[in-house]
Amino acid sequence: MNSMVYHSVEDLPLLITVPELAQVLRVGKNKAYELVNSGVIKGIKIGTQIKVPKRSVVEFMGI
Numbered sequence: 001m002n003s004m005v006y007h008s009v010e011d012l013p014l015l016i017t018v019p020e021l022a023q024v025l026r027v028g029k030n031k032a033y034e035l036v037n038s039g040v041i042k043g044i045k046i047g048t049q050i051k052v053p054k055r056s057v058v059e060f061m062g063i
Contacts, residue, residue, distance in 0.1 A: 009058055015051040018043070024057060035060075 006012055006024055016024070021041070022032035033050075036043040042056040 009054070009061070009063065012054045012057065014054050015044070016054070016057070018050050018052065021052050021057065 004020070012024070018032045018036055019029055021036070022029045025032065025035075027035075035041045036050055036052060041052060041060045043050045043052050045051075
């Protein structure tokens, strides 16, 4: 798991992994995957990985 700590939305890179999303939202990895797989938060499949755009996180958080 990435040990990067994000202190604000501005600190987020343009794309994050689902485990990083879980850290940002302070939820478990399973919940983060559920949010992405259900389409609540938009994810992009790149090869075998799912990446989450920063914009999707911002939209989900309503900020």
